[in-house]
Amino acid sequence: MADDNKALAQGLKRRDPDLLDQLIEQYQYRLFRYLLYLTSSRERAEDFFQETWIRVLERGHQYDGKYKFESWLFRIARNLVIDWQRSKKMQSLDALLDPEEGTPVEFAAENQPSPLHQVLTAEEKIGVHSSLDRIPAVYREVLVLRFQEELGLEEIAGVLAAPLSTVKSRLYRGLEALRGAMQGSAA
Amino acid sequence: MNENIHARAEKLIAQERIEGISQAERDWFAAHLRECAACAQAAQQTNDAIRVLRAMHVSLPRGLAERARFRLQLRAQEMREREPQRRVLWIMCAVSWALGIATAPYVWQAIEWIGERTGAPRLVLEFGFGLWWAIPALFAAAIVVLENVRQANERDWSGR
Numbered sequence: 001m002a003d004d005n006k007a008l009a010q011g012l013k014r015r016d017p018d019l020l021d022q023l024i025e026q027y028q029y030r031l032f033r034y035l036l037y038l039t040s041s042r043e044r045a046e047d048f049f050q051e052t053w054i055r056v057l058e059r060g061h062q063y064d065g066k067y068k069f070e071s072w073l074f075r076i077a078r079n080l081v082i083d084w085q086r087s088k089k090m091q092s093l094d095a096l097l098d099p100e101e102g103t104p105v106e107f108a109a110e111n112q113p114s115p116l117h118q119v120l121t122a123e124e125k126i127g128v129h130s131s132l133d134r135i136p137a138v139y140r141e142v143l144v145l146r147f148q149e150e151l152g153l154e155e156i157a158g159v160l161a162a163p164l165s166t167v168k169s170r171l172y173r174g175l176e177a178l179r180g181a182m183q184g185s186a187a
Numbered sequence: 188m189n190e191n192i193h194a195r196a197e198k199l200i201a202q203e204r205i206e207g208i209s210q211a212e213r214d215w216f217a218a219h220l221r222e223c224a225a226c227a228q229a230a231q232q233t234n235d236a237i238r239v240l241r242a243m244h245v246s247l248p249r250g251l252a253e254r255a256r257f258r259l260q261l262r263a264q265e266m267r268e269r270e271p272q273r274r275v276l277w278i279m280c281a282v283s284w285a286l287g288i289a290t291a292p293y294v295w296q297a298i299e300w301i302g303e304r305t306g307a308p309r310l311v312l313e314f315g316f317g318l319w320w321a322i323p324a325l326f327a328a329a330i331v332v333l334e335n336v337r338q339a340n341e342r343d344w345s346g347r
Contacts, residue, residue: 015263015266017259017260017263020256020259021256024252024255024256024259025252028247028251028252028255029245029247032245032247032248032251033245036245042248046248046251046254049251049255050254050255050258053255053258053259054258054259054262057259057262057263057266058262058266131236132240132243143240144240146205147204147237147240147241148240148241148243153205153206168205168206171201171205172201172205175201175204175205175233175236175237176201178236178240179229179232179233179236182232182235182236183232
């Protein structure tokens with residue numbers, strides 16, 4: 001695995017077009033899904049998807065192969081979303097970074113069903129979709145990284161640039177919130 | 188006492204899935220779930236939530252990867268075109284600095300000659316010479332600083 005990552009790092013340094021094609025193919029689903037959960041918008045998720053790969057091309061030399069590529073990829077994507085959010089000044093960045101100290105960020109408008117909700121409920125009529133949509137974005141994010149992307153706790157901490165304790169705390173709260181939201185849906 | 192037991196079980200429900208639990212905790216937890224319907228239900232709900240979360244599917248927009256590849260090709264081409272410009276800038280900077288050193292004695296002679304003709308104080312001549320000689324170095328320093336600033340801006344993306 002370490003050798004694979006090193007080879008990947010060298011390829012990214014060379015800006016190897018075949019490698020980039022292969023990476024896009026391999027990670028398109030996971031990256032888009034992550035961005036969709038993060039932004040709650042298919043259009044925005046697609047914009048960030050394109051932009052993330054541009055960053056991978058431009059800054060591929062910064063990937064050193066010591067960590068999983070997907071952690072680095074998700075981190076780039078996340079930073080783009082945060083930058084966009086910062087530029088829009090729609091919400092306090094501090095709230096996204098440290099939800100325990102403020103109101104957690106929700107990207108989707110509160111008074112209307114989010115595109116995520118619409119897309120997901122259209123695809124699968126299961127209560128967890130709307131439940132997931134209702135919980136704060138910061139918790140949704142760690143739940144997705146942990147249980148969908150199967151990232152380890154330290155890898156999630158790397159993606160979020162947050163201490164391990166924060167990741168754990170968000171996961172505990174997120175799981176609790178998800179269970180609560182599901183119970184609410186079922187009721 | 189009972190509340191403590193349920194609180195411990197509640198904690199283990201999440202902990203088992205987030206951090207993992209020891210075998211002793213697992214044994215205790217399993218025994219408790221057999222006896223407590225409420226905790227067993229809570230554990231089942233958590234399991235269901237995670238199972239469905241894992242099974243959820245998102246459809247990709249059509250042509251998503253193709254559009255990304257196309258944009259990457261354009262950007263890669265732009266970068267290839269810009270690369271020689273940056274190299275030329277560095278070469279110019281190095282040549283300018285080397286010329287500054289190589290021509291310094293002749294320039295000083297010329298400045299001394301001007302000083303003799305105009306009667307300017309020696310301090311002014313020395314300052315003028317110093318400034319003339321420092322300009323390429325300052326130019327080089329400015330480029331290095333700008334390059335460092337650019338790299339510092341990129342550092343946020345490095346992740347680690």
